[in-house]
Amino acid sequence: MSRAYLNLGVPPEITPLAMLRVAIARLHPDTLAVRSWRPARKRYYRELLQAHAEAQVRAQVACK
Secondary structure, eight states, X not given: OOHHHHHHTOOTXXXXXXXXXXXXXXXXXXXXXXXXXXXXXXHHHHHHHHHHHHHHHHHHHHHO
């Protein structure tokens, strides 16, 4: 699981959109303003979404 995802501290029960909103809110405004970092931000968001999906699967398996 991604360290960045673990640092967010979000529960696996929230929706992927809510998780992205938390991640965006935690980024510094200067990070969001730099256009040349856009591909890196997109990659970061994709990695977070993948880690969140894995956490949701683990939570579902643990409940069964």
